[in-house]
Amino acid sequence: MxxxxxxxxxxxxxxxxxxxxxxxxxxxxxxxxxxxxxxxxxxxxxxxxxxxxxxxxxxxxxxxxxxxxxxxxxxxxxxxxxxxxxxxPDGVVWSAVAARLTDARLGVAARRAGERVVIDYSAPNVAKEMHVGHLRSSVIGDALVRVLSHLGADVVRQNHIGDWGTQFGMLIQYLDEHPDASWKGQGAETMSALDVLYKAARVEFEANPAFADRSRSRVVALQSGDEATVAVWRDLVAESERAFEAIYARLGILLDDGDFDGESRYNDALPGIVEELVAKGVATESDGAVVTFTEGVLNPDGDPVPLIVRKKDGGFGYGATDLATIRLRVEEYKADRILYVVDARQALHFKMVFDTARQAGWLPESVHAQHVPFGTVLGKDGRPFKTRSGKTVRLADLLDDAENAVRAVLEAREHDFTPDELSVVVHVAGTAAIKYADLSNTRTKDYVFDVDQMVATTGNTGVYLQYAHARVASILRKAGDAVGHLDATLPAHAAEKDLALTLDAFDATLRDVAETLEPHRLCGYLYDVATAFTRFYEACPVLKADSPAERANRLALCDLTRRTLATGLDLLGIAAPERL
RNA sequence: GCGCCCGUAGCUCAGUGGAUAGAGCGUCUGCCUCCGGAGCAGAAGGUCGUAGGUUCGAAUCCUAUCGGGCGCACCA
Incomplete structure (x- = not known):
């Protein structure tokens, strides 16, 4: 504390x-x-x-x-x-700087201690490549994980991957009928190969009724635990998870193999969910499906909109799975707060899921379940981001684009990096550019994906903040002094005071982010810190200060600035290199 | 039709009911024998979509309205 x-x-x-x-x-x-x-x-x-x-x-x-x-x-x-x-008074300012300087937490209180938060985010699909649609959930969810954890909350990450469903019958059947189709063990290309096979299977499914029938039988085989079928399914899941982890590692996302919480995990619970809803009178039959209703939710004809928990064909809707996650997270994980970092277009779905869970008594008033919605990533045409040929954009390609853009920026400047150092910097700055661009916009708004703007070295960008950090780090390196002794009797320059007062707001900013679940507030704050620092830097020589005492005070401000930027960027999931 | 999100500088966006609405980009003017100029100082640029209301005080809260996006039965 x-x-x-x-x-x-x-x-x-x-x-x-x-x-x-x-x-x-x-x-x-x-x-x-x-x-x-x-x-x-x-x-x-x-x-x-x-x-x-x-x-x-x-x-x-x-x-x-x-x-x-x-x-x-x-x-x-x-x-x-x-x-x-x-x-x-200046003395109060310097005393606060001194106190914060010796505090590893930079004045940030662990005010969320004792609170257990389950965060559901990222959620890619097995046998499909991660694409732009997974970017925001992954990046925003991860930032929230980091901030809440830093404030002392006991955070449980849950990656609700799509690892179950009728589409696997189709894919497994296709693989069975095309033993020559290779996809395994191709490293980074494994997922693209699978993605191609998946699409081929879908084409076949739609064009060939006999294949469609065999696929449906294969679903039954999978669900009833047929050994050969399950073995292929396990392979698909394992390979996919490896690919997801590779992307997370590249992007600096905390999710790992312990966080997978796929749909298949809930499979056995679904019949019970439906039975209990019916028994409690929460769900009713409608058109052969089992559904629940939420008061006031109507379709264009003025009829109530159902949440489908069991489909007419006996399969389960994703409403059923989402209800099952709530029950597990309340009963097993003892969550105080459950967050779903999911596209804003799912708002109605979550409203109905939460309402149904409350009606069923699975979500007590003491547990706060919340959909954390985010806007869509748009292309420059203002439409949801697609490639020129209209396909979804792979996450890996987005990262490549950002890294290439950073490389171009660096190569246009003087630098003394070795090729190895350069590739590290390109990676670190490229991911920072993408993540920061995503996090710095108001969460609920759509934003336009613009690589050139993201890697800009000026303005409110990740690269600019990394640069600001590297510059402070450079001063501290050159100084070589032990930072620590302050003279609280010295007068404070206006720029020193402004910087100190800006640094003072770190705790309040993080509290605000944890309450609103809006990481862009932290981005704006760090940008404020960086600009307050550059004004200070212009006005107040550090290494060439007039007296040793003044130098010590200014070095203290540099040290606090550096640590605040580094900690803040880390809470956004962004690295803060010493050199850039 | 109902519901959710969004309309703020030419563009991209901030803005917990407080005084003169702020940044970045772009435009214009200054500042490099000086710690990393990826910078700093300044100028120009605004009916905060519109109209009412609440308030000592509204970009912010309420109502209506216009414009844009999205969602609303068996895909997840």
């Missing part, structure tokens, strides 16, 4: 205390409404908000609060109708 009290929290506490002094007891808990300000270090607007309730002019409340704040050491001026402009 951190012992650092943020300057912001100190100011907030002081204003609260002052308000309590000035206001009648029943208004003691009023929000002090403290914000950063361009007119002072902070502004507090709490007086304005409560003046009416207190029956006193806002200006009078503000004046009295200002008086109190002076006595607790904050230079405070009233302005306008009752704004308080608060200036923090």
């Amino acid at each position: 951190t012992d650092v009290v943020a300057i912001f929290a100190q100011v907030e506490a002081a204003v609260s205390a002052a308000l309590a002094q000035v206001l009648p007891a029943e208004l003691a808990g009023t929000d002090p409404v403290v914000r950063r300000s361009d007119r002072a270090d902070f502004q507090a607007n709490g007086a304005l908000a409560v003046a009416k309730k207190a029956g006193v002019p806002a200006h009078a409340v503000a004046t009295d609060v200002a008086q109190e704040l002076w006595s607790s050491g904050f230079k405070t001026l009233c302005s306008g109708p009752g704004f308080l402009n608060i200036t923090v």
Whole structure:
């Protein structure tokens, strides 16, 4: 646990205390409404908000609060109708820097300790290559895993891969009839080979009724545990998982073989799910299918929209599987919070799944289940991102594109990297470009995939932040001093103070991200840190400071900046190299 | 028809009910004997889709409306 009290929290506490002094007891808990300000270090607007309730002019409340704040050491001026402009003494700023400097957690409290969060994300399909549609779930889900874990939550990752269903009957039958078709053991190409075979099987399935019949029989064989069929299925799953793990490793996604939670795992539970829903009167039969309804959800004809748990043919809908995941996650994993990082277009589905689970009593009020929706990745034409020929874009190709673009940028500049170093940098910056571009947009909005913009070295990009980090690291390397001793009696330059106050907000930012599940807030914060640092860097020489004490204070700011950027980027799943 | 998401600078986007709405790109003007110029300082550029309402105060909350995207029975 951190012992650092943020300057912001100190100011907030002081204003609260002052308000309590000035206001009648029943208004003691009023929000002090403290914000950063361009007119002072902070502004507090709490007086304005409560003046009416207190029956006193806002200006009078503000004046009295200002008086109190002076006595607790904050230079405070009233302005306008009752704004308080608060200036923090330089000594307080330096003391906070000193405290944070010795804290491995940089002032971030483990405020989510004791909370168990299950996060369902990524979810690729067996026998298919990962494509652009898996990018956002994987990247956003992973960032949320990292942030929540860092705040002390007990996070359980779940990768709900599509490893079951009628399509495997088709594929296995096709493989059986084409023993010459090779796909195994081709390394990175295994999945493309499988993908091709899968498509060929589908064509055959649609064109050849006899093959379709044999495929259906093969589904039955798979479901009833026929040894030869199951063996092929296991091969398909194992090879696919290896391929997924390779992509995760390349992208820097935490998911690994312990996180697979495929649909097949729930297969045995599905009949029970349906029976119980029917027995509890939650589900009813409709058109031969077993379905549930959610109040107020209607189709264009004005009829209720069903959630199909069992299809007319006896197969299970994915509603059934999703219900099964909830039950397991509540009962076995003891989740306090269950997150589904899934495309926004699934919103209605999840609304109905959660509603059904509540009706069935599988999702108690104490457990918070939440769909974490995200927008679509678009091409430059504003339509969902496809290749020129209209096919889905492979994730591996996206990464190649980004790395090639980074390589082009680097080669256009002077650098002294060896070829090996260069390929490392290209990889690190290329993945940063893609991930940061995805994370820095408001989660729920669509965004346009634009490689050139992503690898831009200016503006709010991953590469720019990595550069900012490398530059601070360079200063610290050159200094060689042990960072640690601060002189809190030195005056703080405006740029030093601004940087310190920006660094001060790290804890609040992460808390905000954990509450809203919006990683773009962390991106915006890190960009603020980087720009505050460059202003400081322009205005305040570090290695050539006027005195050893000034140099030490500035090195401390550099050290905190570097660690805050590195930690923040890491929480986004992005590497922070020492050189770039 | 109902529901969800989105309309903010020429473009791409930030913006927890607070004062004069901010960045980046692009355009224009300055700044390199100086720690990494992938930078900094400044200028220009806005009916925050529109109209009402709540509020001391609205880009932000509420209602209506216009525009765009998406979803709504057996694919997952």
